[in-house]
Amino acid sequence: MSxxxxxxxxxxxxxxxxxxxxxxxxxxxxxxxxxxGIVGESGSGKSVCVSCLMGLxxxxxxxxxxxxxxxxxxxxxxxxxxLRKIRGKEISMIFQDPMTSLNPYHRIVDQIAEPxxxxxxxxxxxxxxxxxxxxxxVGIPEAEKRSRAWPHEFSGGMRxxxxxxxxxxxxxxxxxxxxPTTALDVTVQRQILDLIKTLQREHGTAVLFISHDLAVxxxxxxxxxxxxxxxxxxxxxxxxxxxxxxxxxxxxxxxxHPALHQAGDPLRVMPELLESDSxxxx
Amino acid sequence: MKGRGAAAYSxxxxxxxxLIRNRMxxxxxxxxxxxxxxxxxxxxxxxxxxxxxxxxxxxxxPDGTHWLGTDELGRDLLTRxxxxxxxxxxxxxxxxxxxxxxxxTYGGISGYMGGKTDAVMMRIVDVLYALPFTLFVIxxxxxxxxxxxxxxxxxxxxxxxxxxxxxxxxxxxxxxxEFIEACQVLGYSQARTLFKHVxxxxxxxxxxxxxxxxxxxxxxxxxxxxxxxxVQPPMASWGSLIKEGVAQMEDAPGQMLAPSIALSLTLFALxxxxxxxxxxxxxxxxxxxx
Amino acid sequence: MIRFLxxxxxxxxxxxxxxxxxxxxxxxxxxxxxxxxxxxxxPPQTLEALNRAYGLDQPVPVxxxxxxxxxxxxxxxxxxxxxxxxxxELILAKLPVSxxxxxxxxxxxxxxxxxxxxxAAVKPNGAGDHVAMTLALLGICIPAxxxxxxxxxxxxLRLEWLPVMGWHTPADRILPVxxxxxxxxxxxxxxxxGGMLEELTRDYIRTARSKGLSEAGIxxxxxxxxxxxxxxxFLGPAAAGLLTGAFVVExxxxxPGLGETIVNAALNRDQFVIxxxxxxxxxxxxxxxxxxxxxxxxxxxxxxxxxGKGRHEG
Ligand SMILES: Nc1ncnc2c1ncn2[C@@H]1O[C@H](COP(=O)(O)OP(=O)(O)OP(=O)(O)O)[C@@H](O)[C@H]1O
Ligand SMILES: [Mg+2]
Numbered sequence: 001m002s003x004x005x006x007x008x009x010x011x012x013x014x015x016x017x018x019x020x021x022x023x024x025x026x027x028x029x030x031x032x033x034x035x036x037g038i039v040g041e042s043g044s045g046k047s048v049c050v051s052c053l054m055g056l057x058x059x060x061x062x063x064x065x066x067x068x069x070x071x072x073x074x075x076x077x078x079x080x081x082x083l084r085k086i087r088g089k090e091i092s093m094i095f096q097d098p099m100t101s102l103n104p105y106h107r108i109v110d111q112i113a114e115p116x117x118x119x120x121x122x123x124x125x126x127x128x129x130x131x132x133x134x135x136x137x138v139g140i141p142e143a144e145k146r147s148r149a150w151p152h153e154f155s156g157g158m159r160x161x162x163x164x165x166x167x168x169x170x171x172x173x174x175x176x177x178x179x180p181t182t183a184l185d186v187t188v189q190r191q192i193l194d195l196i197k198t199l200q201r202e203h204g205t206a207v208l209f210i211s212h213d214l215a216v217x218x219x220x221x222x223x224x225x226x227x228x229x230x231x232x233x234x235x236x237x238x239x240x241x242x243x244x245x246x247x248x249x250x251x252x253x254x255x256x257h258p259a260l261h262q263a264g265d266p267l268r269v270m271p272e273l274l275e276s277d278s279x280x281x282x
Numbered sequence: 283m284k285g286r287g288a289a290a291y292s293x294x295x296x297x298x299x300x301l302i303r304n305r306m307x308x309x310x311x312x313x314x315x316x317x318x319x320x321x322x323x324x325x326x327x328x329x330x331x332x333x334x335x336x337x338x339x340x341x342x343x344p345d346g347t348h349w350l351g352t353d354e355l356g357r358d359l360l361t362r363x364x365x366x367x368x369x370x371x372x373x374x375x376x377x378x379x380x381x382x383x384x385x386x387t388y389g390g391i392s393g394y395m396g397g398k399t400d401a402v403m404m405r406i407v408d409v410l411y412a413l414p415f416t417l418f419v420i421x422x423x424x425x426x427x428x429x430x431x432x433x434x435x436x437x438x439x440x441x442x443x444x445x446x447x448x449x450x451x452x453x454x455x456x457x458x459x460e461f462i463e464a465c466q467v468l469g470y471s472q473a474r475t476l477f478k479h480v481x482x483x484x485x486x487x488x489x490x491x492x493x494x495x496x497x498x499x500x501x502x503x504x505x506x507x508x509x510x511x512x513v514q515p516p517m518a519s520w521g522s523l524i525k526e527g528v529a530q531m532e533d534a535p536g537q538m539l540a541p542s543i544a545l546s547l548t549l550f551a552l553x554x555x556x557x558x559x560x561x562x563x564x565x566x567x568x569x570x571x572x
Numbered sequence: 573m574i575r576f577l578x579x580x581x582x583x584x585x586x587x588x589x590x591x592x593x594x595x596x597x598x599x600x601x602x603x604x605x606x607x608x609x610x611x612x613x614x615p616p617q618t619l620e621a622l623n624r625a626y627g628l629d630q631p632v633p634v635x636x637x638x639x640x641x642x643x644x645x646x647x648x649x650x651x652x653x654x655x656x657x658x659x660x661e662l663i664l665a666k667l668p669v670s671x672x673x674x675x676x677x678x679x680x681x682x683x684x685x686x687x688x689x690x691x692a693a694v695k696p697n698g699a700g701d702h703v704a705m706t707l708a709l710l711g712i713c714i715p716a717x718x719x720x721x722x723x724x725x726x727x728x729l730r731l732e733w734l735p736v737m738g739w740h741t742p743a744d745r746i747l748p749v750x751x752x753x754x755x756x757x758x759x760x761x762x763x764x765x766g767g768m769l770e771e772l773t774r775d776y777i778r779t780a781r782s783k784g785l786s787e788a789g790i791x792x793x794x795x796x797x798x799x800x801x802x803x804x805x806f807l808g809p810a811a812a813g814l815l816t817g818a819f820v821v822e823x824x825x826x827x828p829g830l831g832e833t834i835v836n837a838a839l840n841r842d843q844f845v846i847x848x849x850x851x852x853x854x855x856x857x858x859x860x861x862x863x864x865x866x867x868x869x870x871x872x873x874x875x876x877x878x879x880g881k882g883r884h885e886g
Contacts, residue, residue: 425843
């Protein structure tokens with residue numbers, strides 16, 4: 001049995017001007033320890049799709065339908081209390097913008113320690129000790145000293161490390177990373193990706209990695225899914241897809257990426273795709 | 283005012299349409315017009331005056347001649363409430379106008395000049411903000427003869443601070459926009475640019491704040507009159523009428539209730555109208571609200 | 573924190589107080605007419621003697637600094653109308669009652685306002701929200717001078733549940749405190765609701781939810797801190813409003829507070845009493861605003877670090 005199987009998932013937002021289907025009959029599955037990357041342009045429904053699995057999409061107004069099983073629990077209709085016990089313990093999530101994802105009013109160490117306090121009932125002191133260890137593990141220098149700092153005293157890259165430490169501290173079976181490197185500059189991006197890869201291997205965590213950057217995903221993930229306008233247009237092993245993309249959209253994505261691009265072919269942009277960006281956005 | 287942009291004009295028409303669709307706001311507007319209209323017209327057609335005493339008919343309950351009864355000195359309560367309403371509305375309008383003129387000019391200049399001038403002007407506002415204003419008004423009343431005109435000015439003179447801040451913020455935002463630069467390129471004088479092109483675009487915000495100032499001023503006048511520091515007898519205002527009513531509360535609660543209701547209803551009306559205006563003039567806000 | 577407080581005190585509080593003192597003193601001294609003018613015309617010699625006795629024959633700046641040095645030592649000068657009484661005496665006799673009334677009212681306003689506002693924000697547009705916001709609207713549109721008599725009429729005179737006169741027993745406090753505090757409770761409820769709703773849209777609330785924190789935990793541990801900041805900012809103006817608003821409530825419920833002293837002084841044109849009150853209330857406001865800034869800094873590490881700056885607008 002898969003760790004996570006989504007079969008299928010749809011999310012519809014009612015708008016004043018009708019309805020908008022953000023996620024349309026998406027299916028995929030993920031084994032323990034596996035890495036799956038989801039790529040797609042901005043507005044293609046990646047965030048909505050994975051947030052749904054975490055129960056982070058308020059419904060109503062959204063209409064969520066389908067089936068998503070995680071370790072035998074139906075994530076779309078389990079009681080709130082059950083979901084709460086899974087969130088942060090079995091499934092953790094890191095977000096795109098590390099600048100706003102941390103609470104400015106809490107010390108770094110307490111934010112990292114919070115999942116332990118919630119799920120393992122540790123005392124503040126015990127949790128803090130483990131949090132400092134976790135900070136060291138994600139490569140924050142002088143962890144002991146910096147643990148008492150506030151988020152605004154950290155740089156973006158450091159904050160994302162904090163987010164990762166916080167997400168990994170309960171040793172979750174699944175880590176969902178929603179564009180964790182998009183808001184960072186290139187050198188820092190590299191470091192964060194390496195960190196995620198290392199931790200993934202060490203702990204055997206399954207990773208659902210979201211990005212609009214094919215190169216990033218190809219680097220981290222064995223498996224790949226391509227989303228467009230709420231529909232999953234292609235999925236399979238990363239290597240296979242890169243070699244023989246079947247959907248024209250994937251080919252387009254590949255073509256405009258110099259790094260993954262076969263030598264010799266001319267580099268192209270996707271005028272047709274650029275124009276049709278963010279369909280139905282209000 | 284001439285010289286407003288076409289965009290501002292159509293925005294205003296849209297805003298009006300939105301306001302008219304808001305039922306509570308329309309109710310508020312109607313209620314306000316009704317009350318104000320009654321206060322203006324009522325005393326003329328009333329067979330009684332606010333000062334004429336009838337010591338043989340004091341504290342009378344409502345009847346066909348005295349619709350709301352009479353007070354302690356036999357004066358017609360309804361007439362007194364209507365005359366009192368005149369005072370309340372007049373003070374509110376006049377003081378708001380004074381605060382508007384000072385606040386808009388001050389804030390406009392501060393925001394338009396920017397830089398050091400702005401810093402100094404706003405620092406002054408900051409300091410003034412920390413003064414106990416109600417007492418300051420009482421001090422002014424103590425020092426000068428207690429006349430109603432002074433009350434207008436005193437209240438207006440202390441109420442302009444927030445207006446100045448708001449206008450300044452808006453003007454600063456506008457200053458960077460292109461049509462203002464165009465004015466400078468065309469060689470218009472600064473004063474002309476400020477008063478004819480910048481301020482009209484801030485009108486919506488000013489209007490919203492005015493609907494907040496009016497009830498504030500009205501309450502301040504009522505507060506002073508209640509304490510006996512506002513209008514002088516036999517003249518009445520809602521504050522002084524409530525005060526007189528409280529003295530008779532045990533035997534004739536109506537004398538307290540009638541002016542109280544007049545004051546509260548007006549405040550309700552202003553509140554609904556203000557909320558409606560805010561939603562109408564700033565449609566972005568509406569989506570986030572309730 | 574020490575630096576922050578120092579900065580706040582010496583660059584904001586003291587200059588503000590000085591400006592207040594100078595402004596009001598000048599107003600008093602430059603106002604037309606002698607402070608001793610009354611119905612009865614005084615002979616010129618008497619007037620001159622009085623002026624000399626009160627030090628009013630000196631140039632205005634000298635008078636001002638004399639007055640100021642007195643104020644610093646707690647001497648607000650003599651009353652011009654009650655021979656032999658000092659302004660400080662007159663004020664101190666009544667101040668405690670007014671302060672107590674203001675204190676309970678503020679406590680009531682904060683407690684009721686925060687409760688209503690937070691409850692409303694938990695489920696926006698829900699039944700609780702509508703009830704809370706309707707109550708807030710009522711509180712804002714029914715001023716103390718209306719609410720007080722109406723409450724007194726219903727609960728005092730008609731139902732005879734609560735006393736409506738005096739300031740002796742705890743029960744005496746109930747109606748005046750509700751009367752004075754309700755308007756501010758209403759504003760606080762609106763501010764708390766708005767602040768909480770805004771806070772609940774933040775990204776870090778989503779983070780907290782993704783950690784598996786319960787909704788109540790999110791509210792208390794993550795949203796409250798930022799959500800109450802508008803309320804805390806409002807406490808300065810609220811305290812000032814409560815102190816002056818107390819005058820009306822004192823009159824309605826026959827409470828022997830400062831209100832009567834001030835009204836009588838104003839009617840008698842006893843200028844130094846009013847001047848003393850202006851300065852006293854000004855000091856309260858400055859003190860309270862400093863307190864509010866300290867509280868905001870304590871709530872928000874970003875303000876604490878950067879020193880003086882960072883007071884919220886509006
Ligand atoms: N609460 C909502 N109500 C209405 N529409 C929404 C809501 N949340 C998301 N959408 C819409 O769903 C679509 C998909 O959004 P989503 O955030 O999943 O995109 P994404 O693929 O993550 O893009 P990005 O790369 O920019 O993060 C967008 O068009 C967005 O406008
Ligand atoms: Mg996204």
